[in-house]
Each structure stands twice: as structure tokens, then as C-alpha cells.
């Protein structure tokens with residue numbers, strides 16, 4: 686196990702996903718600017734180490750609803766979409782400003798399931814990612830929530846980040862959440878839940894441990910993170926779920942420290958990204 690952690694030091698192309706619960710304040714849904722500032726610093730540092738970095742950032746709906754003055758998490762689809770439209774612009778404005786302080790250029794990529802299913806769109810998206818990475822730009826990805834209705838209802842950025850990792854053949858996916866990693870059950874509801882340090886095989890027993898989200902802003906909980914792990918590890922990428930409480934945990938992961946839950950890659954020779962996208966979990 687420790688040997689496998691050591692391998693993380695050599696990862697070159699990394700996708701990092703940060704959830705709504707991690708970049709917003711729980712009580713208001715407003716942006717946690719200090720957290721974002723630290724995240725941007727860490728990502729720039731990875732770039733300075735010569736790594737290629739893609740950020741998948743949630744938060745558009747949470748940020749948009751605060752901007753509009755809504756107190757509760759929206760439930761109506763069109764209101765979620767309106768919130769996302771407002772929030773995505775605000776999110777990017779803040780990322781742009783913070784990355785500029787470190788002389789780093791970010792780019793926005795908004796995707797839907799259809800971007801991936803359509804051969805031409807998928808190929809265009811892949812080319813764009815590759816060009817951006819070769820230019821040293823940090824792509825910031827989110828679902829295109831305003832146009833993809835079932836993306837909001839069923840979609841989630843855990844799955845999206847794994848699909849992006851597979852699309853660009855990343856070698857590591859890090860999911861930052863409001864929890865240390867995977868437990869045998871939701872520790873917010875079951876005090877006896879035990880922490881799982883490393884996962885070699887994702888079977889039904891493991892999948893049944895991942896429950897939904899209990900937070901006011903989170904979407905998928907641990908269930909979607911386990912689905913993401915299946916896609917990422919089958920595509921040949923290691924995946925780590927770690928706590929975004931201190932985003933420097935990213936550097937700890939990259940140093941091979943025993944933090945978070947590691948899902949070991951096991952390249953599946955028959956891996957076909959489209960098959961995963963078309964499965965019920967994501968459609």
C-alpha cells in the first residue's frame with residue numbers, strides 16, 4: 686500500500702474536483718474566499734512543479750442562490766438553472782482574479798453529457814483540453830447546468846470529473862470533499878463508521894457503503910464518488926478522496942502521504958468511456 690502511495694509523487698496530469706460544500710460557507714452558501722485563495726495557490730504550485738492541472742469546480746448553484754438572496758437550497762429545476770447561470774459567472778470572476786495574482790491563466794470549460802456522447806463534440810473537447818494543457822493554462826470545468834436539465838437533477842461533478850480524467854488520460858483524480866474520505870457508512874449518521882484507507886476493488890459491498898449527501902449544498906454524497914472511482918480506476922487513473930478542510934492536503938497526496946482514501950487504478954483493457962457515459966448511473 687505504502688508503495689502505491691509513493692507512485693503518486695510521479696503523477697503528471699492531475700484532475701482535482703472541489704465540491705460545493707468545500708468552497709462555500711455552510712450557513713449562507715456564500716463563497717469561502719480564503720479556501721479558494723489557498724486552492725489557487727496550491728494549484729499554481731503544482732503547475733510550477735511541472736504538473737498539468739485541471740480543476741473541476743462545483744458551486745455555481747450555491748453561489749448563484751446567495752447572489753440572488755435565496756435562503757434555501759433551490760429544488761425547482763428552472764430556479765437551479767437560473768442560480769447556476771448567475772453563480773458560474775461569479776465563480777469564474779473570482780478564480781480569474783485569484784489566478785491572475787499568481788500570473789496563472791485559467792480557462793472555462795462547460796460540458797454536458799451530450800458533449801461526451803456526440804463524437805465530434807467529444808473530440809473537440811479533448812483537443813481543447815490538450816491545447817490548453819500544452820499552453821500551461823488551468824482549465825476550470827463545470828457542468829453546463831443552464832442547458833443540461835438532467836445534469837442538474839441526476840448529474841454531479843464527481844462523475845463529470847472522472848469522465849474528464851478518462852477523456853484526457855489523466856493519471857490521478859483527487860476529489861476534495863467535506864469529509865476525510867470513504868467510511869464504511871456515513872459518519873455523520875453512524876458514529877461506528879470506520880475509515881477506509883485504500884480500496885483495491887470496487888464491488889457491490891463497497892458501493893453500498895456510499896450514501897447520499899447530508900449537506901445543504903452538496904449533491905451526490907459518497908455514492909457518486911464511488912461511481913467516479915469506478916470510471917477513473919478502470920480508465921487507468923488512481924483516485925483519492927480527501928478533506929478540503931485544508932486544501933494543502935493536495936500536496937500531501939502528491940507527496941505520497943497516507944491521507945484520504947486511495948482507490949487504486951487497475952487499467953481495464955476493455956475500457957470504453959462511452960459505455961460508462963451511457964450507463965443508467967449517468968443517464
Ligand SMILES: Nc1ncnc2c1ncn2[C@@H]1O[C@H](COP(=O)(O)OP(=O)(O)O)[C@@H](O)[C@H]1O
Nearest residue numbers: 704705706862868870896898903904905906907
Ligand atoms: N460511506 C460514506 N463515507 C463518507 N461520507 C459519506 C458516506 N456516505 C455518505 N457520506 C456523506 O457524503 C458527504 C460528502 O458528499 P457531498 O455532500 O456531496 O459533498 P461534496 O460537495 O464535497 O461533493 C459527507 O459529508 C457525508 O455526509
Ligand SMILES: N[C@@H](CCC(=O)OP(=O)(O)O)C(=O)O
Nearest residue numbers: 705743744745746841842904
Ligand atoms: N454543477 C453544480 C454542482 C453539481 C455538484 O456535483 O455539486 P457537488 O456535489 O457539490 O460537487 C454547480 O456548480 O452548482
